[in-house]
Amino acid sequence: DVKVTQSSRYLVKRTGEKVFLECVQDMDHENMFWYRQDPGLGLRLIYFSYDVKMKEKGDIPEGYSVSREKKERFSLILESASTNQTSMYLCASSFGQGADNSPLHFGNGTRLTVT
Amino acid sequence: AQSVTQLGSHVSVSEGALVLLRCNYSSSVPPYLFWYVQYPNQGLQLLLKYTTGATLVKGINGFEAEFKKSETSFHLTKPSAHMSDAAEYFCAVSMDYKLSFGAGTTVTVRA
Numbered sequence: 001d002v003k004v005t006q007s008s009r010y011l012v013k014r015t016g017e018k019v020f021l022e023c024v025q026d027m028d029h030e031n032m033f034w035y036r037q038d039p040g041l042g043l044r045l046i047y048f049s050y051d052v053k054m055k056e057k058g059d060i061p062e063g064y065s066v067s068r069e070k071k072e073r074f075s076l077i078l079e080s081a082s083t084n085q086t087s088m089y090l091c092a093s094s095f096g097q098g099a100d101n102s103p104l105h106f107g108n109g110t111r112l113t114v115t
Numbered sequence: 116a117q118s119v120t121q122l123g124s125h126v127s128v129s130e131g132a133l134v135l136l137r138c139n140y141s142s143s144v145p146p147y148l149f150w151y152v153q154y155p156n157q158g159l160q161l162l163l164k165y166t167t168g169a170t171l172v173k174g175i176n177g178f179e180a181e182f183k184k185s186e187t188s189f190h191l192t193k194p195s196a197h198m199s200d201a202a203e204y205f206c207a208v209s210m211d212y213k214l215s216f217g218a219g220t221t222v223t224v225r226a
Binding site for chain 2: 004031033035040041042043044045048050058059090092101103104105106107108109
C-alpha cells in the first residue's frame, strides 16, 4: 500500500514565522502535489512537482514555495505565515511522469493555524 | 482551464436509500474523471475513476458513476446508503497533469 506521510497533524504558528510542511511518500512516485482544503472551496492546488528539483505553480502559489531535493520528499514552505494561510494542507503523490490518469494518494493532512 | 461543479454542498439520506451526488465538468475534450471520499480526520481516498472505455464505472464500497459526454456529467450513485457512507465526497477532473476538484458534497446518513 502506498503511504504518504505528513510530518505534523496539527501546527500552530505566529504571523510572520517561516513554516515548513514536510511530506514523504514510500512508493517511488514521480509526481507530488500540495493542496490546501477550505470549507466550501474544495481542494486548491498550490504547487506540484513531477521530478526531483522540478516544480510547477498550481492555482494559488502566492505566499508559498516548495522544495524537492529527493524523489520521496516534497516540502511546502510558507515564507512569512499570515492568518489567511490558516487551513488544512494535503500532500499527495501519483505514479507516472505527468500521467493524467494516475490516481492521487493522499496523506492525512496538516491542520495549520496561524495566529 | 478545467472546472468541476458539484451540485449541493450537503446531502442527507436515510439508511437504505439511494445516494446520488451530482458532478458536472467543463472540458473541450473528454477528460479523466475521479471521485474521492474523505472520512473525518483523514485524507482523501480514491472511490473510482473513469479513463476510457465503459461509461459505467464501478468503485469501492458499492459506489458507481456514469460518464455522460453529452451532459458533461459524472454523477455518483449507491443504491442503498449505509451509516459508514457518511463522509465528504469530491469529484475531480484531470488534465495537463493536474487534478482540479469540486467544492465537495457532505453526506449525512439518517438511521
